[in-house]
Amino acid sequence: MHTQNHHTLLEIFQVLLNVDVPEGGKAIMDVNGTILLANDHNLFFSLNKGAFLSGIFPEIKREVSPEALKQSIINNKSIRQNVLFTERGEDYWFQLTISSLAVEADLLFLVEFADITDYKSAVATAKKQRQRMENEILLRTKEIVQTDLFVKDHGGYMGNFMRGLRHDLLSPVAQLKDIIEYNRETTDPKKKEQSARLIDDCLEKLSNTARGFSDFVDLHILPQTNMETIRMDEIFTEVETLLGEEITLTAATVTKNFEIAGILVFNRMVMYSIVHNLLSNAIKFRRAGIDPVIVVKTFRSGHHFVFSVEDNGTGIDLAAHESKLFVPFQRLDPNRSGVGVGLSMIKNALARYEGDIQIESVPGEGTTVSVYIPQG
Numbered sequence: 001m002h003t004q005n006h007h008t009l010l011e012i013f014q015v016l017l018n019v020d021v022p023e024g025g026k027a028i029m030d031v032n033g034t035i036l037l038a039n040d041h042n043l044f045f046s047l048n049k050g051a052f053l054s055g056i057f058p059e060i061k062r063e064v065s066p067e068a069l070k071q072s073i074i075n076n077k078s079i080r081q082n083v084l085f086t087e088r089g090e091d092y093w094f095q096l097t098i099s100s101l102a103v104e105a106d107l108l109f110l111v112e113f114a115d116i117t118d119y120k121s122a123v124a125t126a127k128k129q130r131q132r133m134e135n136e137i138l139l140r141t142k143e144i145v146q147t148d149l150f151v152k153d154h155g156g157y158m159g160n161f162m163r164g165l166r167h168d169l170l171s172p173v174a175q176l177k178d179i180i181e182y183n184r185e186t187t188d189p190k191k192k193e194q195s196a197r198l199i200d201d202c203l204e205k206l207s208n209t210a211r212g213f214s215d216f217v218d219l220h221i222l223p224q225t226n227m228e229t230i231r232m233d234e235i236f237t238e239v240e241t242l243l244g245e246e247i248t249l250t251a252a253t254v255t256k257n258f259e260i261a262g263i264l265v266f267n268r269m270v271m272y273s274i275v276h277n278l279l280s281n282a283i284k285f286r287r288a289g290i291d292p293v294i295v296v297k298t299f300r301s302g303h304h305f306v307f308s309v310e311d312n313g314t315g316i317d318l319a320a321h322e323s324k325l326f327v328p329f330q331r332l333d334p335n336r337s338g339v340g341v342g343l344s345m346i347k348n349a350l351a352r353y354e355g356d357i358q359i360e361s362v363p364g365e366g367t368t369v370s371v372y373i374p375q376g
Contacts, residue, residue: 013037013101013108023115023189024094029053031107033064043094043113044087053111057083057096064098069109073100082116093120097187114187122199123180129203176202229265232258232298232307239275246283252292254279261298264305266373270349274307277346278369282311285367304355305375310368316361346371 017026017039027038027047033054038047045056054061060081062068072079079098084091094113101108176199183195236256240247247254264271279296286292295310347357354374361367 013110016110025113027053027111027113028101029064029109029111031066031069031109033066033069036108044092045085057085059083060096069098069100070107072098073107076100082120091117091120093117095187112187114189114192116184116192118196119180119183119192122183122196126176126180126199126203226267226269227265228268229263230268230271232262232264235268235272235275236296239272239279242276243279243283246280250283250286250292252283252286252294254294254296257295257297261300261305264298264373264375266305266353270353271307271373273349274346274371277343278307278309278371281343281369282309282313282367285311285313287312287314287364301372303374303376304372307371307373308368310366312366315363315365315367316359317363318359318361 013028014037017028017037019026019039020041022042025038025040025043025047027040028036030036033052035047035049035051035053038049040047047056053064060083063079063081068079078100079096081096081098083094083096085094086092093116095116097112097114099110099112101110179195179198179202183192183199186192186195233256236258240254246252279294282294283292290312293312295308297308297310299306299308343357350357350371350373356372358370358372359367360370
């Protein structure tokens with residue numbers, strides 16, 4: 001192509017490059033990897049005219065060699081490569097997509113830079129999270145295998161728990177794999193942002209599942225023979241402090257009355273888990289547009305110490321869902337956060353102490369959960 005036509009072609013491409021790229025940039029280069037035009041307004045580095053792209057990013061020297069670029073034209077396939085740029089100690093990742101703009105004798109290429117720093121961060125977070133969960137599950141599994149007595153006494157419950165655990169681990173892992181791949185392939189900033197949020201959601205589900213598994217082992221596998229005198233006001237204050245942010249954000253009113261029966265002899269870890277689970281559920285299952293009102297109290301019923309939590313939340317249709325209440329990983333409302341093991345763990349833990357849990361509920365009005373713990 002004549003030089004005049006070459007310049008005319010570059011002028012046309014300049015119009016293309018002038019379009020603002022919010023989280024990236026564009027450049028035109030020749031088959032030697034020389035930058036002819038560039039829009040680097042929103043980049044952390046300069047794409048100077050006459051500079052070699054491989055001079056800016058030496059790690060892609062082979063990918064932008066004349067041979068590789070000509071081969072991409074023959075294969076009619078774009079070249080895609082991730083590159084790292086460090087600015088003031090901060091790492092920024094960009095995905096380069098190099099596409100042929102061959103017109104007659106001119107071998108020109110469009111280079112597009114897309115910021116994938118958030119994606120790289122999400123991948124790194126997912127990797128660390130997965131490793132932590134694998135380590136935790138390995139540790140907990142060893143504890144389960146070593147506890148033959150538990151397997152013998154709680155085989156049915158354990159089978160249900162493990163089946164639910166397997167599903168709740170595999171499902172978000174499969175989703176995570178697909179979403180990360182989608183995030184890697186797309187160059188649309190909005191789609192990247194949306195997929196990053198979905199990655200966070202999957203990680204949260206996995207984190208909840210791992211936490212539920214850890215709680216399960218703490219309550220059911222590890223030795224629970226330590227019985228001690230427990231003051232309910234102390235336990236409740238600890239839980240209330242932990243859930244303080246949720247209580248504030250939901251404008252929940254929580255009242256307590258431990259005057260009739262404020263002290264019991266029981267396992268402190270189990271009691272703490274019971275109080276935390278029931279108070280957390282009362283906040284979680286609130287009705288839309290109505291501030292949660294929660295009443296916590298203790299009293300005596302025969303030889304039992306009773307801990308009761310009453311709320312004005314969504315309520316439960318016991319006729320339809322009672323059979324699912326104490327099955328691990330069964331969530332009555334899939335739109336609510338959590339892993340669905342709280343009530344099942346409480347009931348199974350109480351059974352070891354000959355205790356019980358009872359639920360009264362009216363859909364649309366609220367729920368009362370009462371825990372019965374035998375005292376000598």
